[in-house]
Amino acid sequence: MATTFFPDARDFQVGTLNFNFTSNSHSSSAGGPLKELASRVAVGAIHDSAERCDAPKCQPETRVAVQDDLYSWIVDGDRESEPPKKMTWVTGPAGSGKSAVMGSLAERCAPDGLLGATFFFTSWSASIGRRRKTAFVTTIAHQLAEHREDLKNAISNAIENKPSIFEKNLHTQMETLVLAPLREVALQSDRPGLRGAIIIDGVDECEAEQYHDTTSAGTWAKLIRANAQDQLEILQVLRAASSDPSFPFRILVASRPERVFREFFDPENDAASFAKKLDLHEDYNADVDINLFFEVHFTQIRRRYNLPPSWPPPGAIRTLVENASGQFIYAATVIRFLDMGLREPPKVLLEAILEAGTRVLSSNPLEQLDVLYSHILESGPDPPRSVLWIRAMELLSLSTAATNLFLEADPGSNEGEHLLGNLHSLIRIPRTSDTTHYGAYHKSLFDFLEDPGRCGKLYLEESEICAFIWDQFICACASSVSSGSAHSKVLPTPASVDWFMIRARGIIASRRVESGAVAFSVIWDRLLGSCLACCGPPEKWIVLHNRGLRG
Incomplete structure (x- = not known):
């Protein structure tokens, strides 16, 4: 459609007419800097997001000691250290309850005004923002902007003054979007000081950004970035922030004890920057909490299925606690398996689990979890093909409908339900018409299937x-x-x-x-x-x- 500048004009002349058309590639001019920031956020990574509605939480009255210790450190810090050490590491093996502790701690801090920001990485999320570093700093800054009005204004001004900030590296983003606004707010002496926690979970699950074509056989193929590189970059950015005198928050990083984290938090390498690490497996005896977890859920199952008060049999809970070896993922998997509504009653299922556990003669704390995974997977109609489905779903990350369309050998056969129907305790299976994704309840399932020494005959080469x-x-x-x-x-x-x-x-x-x-x-x-x-x-x-x- 032609543009008319002078509609209905008659009998006039224009000498020299110049039009200047300008455009701004940054949408912040149209929607405002904070709207531009919001468009760069990994919403699902925030502790109370809809995507995390099924995320693990600590059973009431469990993990009290560890939560109290972390909460006390957030509030009081290390009183004896000067300058204060504002960063700590919470670690433990897969399934020890790190994400549950971090999620429950975030919910405890929020009502008290002690939660600055959270970010929960996860490798099986459908959202790429939760799997990679790109939205990490912007998501932190977005939450801080919601924390207090003066901080919101300072962050908005920072974006307006440097609209290209979203294309910069994490260090530059942290300086511009977080540290500089915090320094500006700190100079305003008429406002109370900020304090609280920034909780980062699952950094070990962060995938590396690839800036070159990794499928090529040429020179660029040699430049494939390892996950540990981006994980280390995140840790370095957080350490730089915690070392800034104007940074008022305590940073808690939760991860499995992978090499990059062990080396980074090693006191021999940097004793001045970090508070003492907290190991959920070594520093705390989880048996009492796991015992309570079983007691509460067995009571619920007993009522639901009208089982006698004598169920479970004497010694069953003690045996399950021993089998768990401090791994909450084992306890949670057992309960899901018993309560998934199979044709077999919970009594029969429990007997099968206890019988499977008697075959284990190893000190490996994950051995019982491996036995449980093997038992559940082998209870299906076609275990090898079920594992193929699970591994393929991990690689493809498609919606439920697309996965069924792609993986079913005979369209309309509902092979997905046939193969995975007994695996609801391991796999989150949405409705067939759902646009959400299949997914494992815990990454330890993929760790198990990818290790031939653990999964045995279920192992498949890539x-x-x-x-x-x-x-x-x-x-x-x-x-x-x-x-x-x-x-x-x-x-x-x-x-x-x-x-x-x-x-x-x-x-x-x-x-x-x-x-x-x-x-x-x-x-x-x-x-x-x-x-x-x-x-x-x-x-x-x-x-x-x-x-x-x-x-």
């Missing part, structure tokens, strides 16, 4: 998983095309790489795909990024695939 994904991809495409020779078990002979690529892409792009076109496109993008990366170029996959068929 090449097997990738071959399965490719196989299902062809099957899914072929099932939606009325004609064509593409099928899932035998590639055309001779098998041409060019034919395979052109055929697969053609199926996706064509109008002949009756359903799931968007899902197929998403799957294809993920295959290029994940499957080709782990099982090599298509030539290698075809060799592996055909070799497997002959075997």
Whole structure:
């Protein structure tokens, strides 16, 4: 449509007319700096987000000692240290309850005005913001802006003065969006001082940002960043913040004891920056809390299923507590398994769990969890294929409907429910029509399945998983095309790489795909990024695939 500048004008002349059209690439001019900040936030990573509605919390009256110790440190700090040490590390093995403690601590601090900000990383979130570092500082700054009006104004001014800040590295973002505004607020002596906690959980699950094409076989392929690099960058940024005299908050970092964290928080490397670490497994005896957890939930199950007061049998809880070896994930998994509504009553399920536990003769604290995982997975109708589904879902991270469409060998067979119906205690399974994702309740399930020494005969090589994904991809495409020779078990002979690529892409792009076109496109993008990366170029996959068929 043409633009009219002088509608209905008559009989006039214009000598020299200059128009200057300007645009601002930063949306902060249109929506304001804080709206621009809000668009860069990983909302699901905040402690009370909707995405974390099912996140683990401490059972009432459990983990009281550890929560009290952390709360006391937030309020009082290390009175004997000068300058104050404003950063500490909360650690423990997978399943020891770190995320539950951090979540419960955040809920305890918030009503008292002692919660500055939170960020809960997780590697299986559908939101990339919770898996990577990009939105880390902006999410912290966004919460601080909501903390107090004067801090909100200072952060807004910082963004307005430097609108390109969102494209800078984490150190620059922390200085501009957090530290500089805090210094500005600290100079205003008429306001009470800020205090409280910034709680960061699951940093060990942060994935590395990749700034180059990692699927290429060229020079850039050598520049693949490791997860530990970005995790270390986050730790360094937090240490720099905690060392700033104007930074008023206590920082709590919770993670598993991976090497990058052990080295970073090692007192021999830097004794002046950190308060004493807190190890949930070594510093606290969780047995009493786990015992209470079992007692409360067994009472609920007994009432729900109208079981006699004598259930569970004498010694059962004591045995389960011993089996847990301080791992709350074991206790939570047992309760989910007993209360998932299987055809077998809880009494029978409990007997199976106790019987499985008697086979263990090891000091490994995760051995009982491994036995439990093995028992539950092997209770399904087809354990190997169930594991294939679980590992494929981990790689693809698709919605429920797209996953079913892609992974079911026979469309309409409801294979997902058939394979995973007995695994609700391990896998979060949304409704078929749901747009949310399948997901494990705890990352320790993937750790278990990826370690052949732990999962034994359930172990699958990555090449097997990738071959399965490719196989299902062809099957899914072929099932939606009325004609064509593409099928899932035998590639055309001779098998041409060019034919395979052109055929697969053609199926996706064509109008002949009756359903799931968007899902197929998403799957294809993920295959290029994940499957080709782990099982090599298509030539290698075809060799592996055909070799497997002959075997």
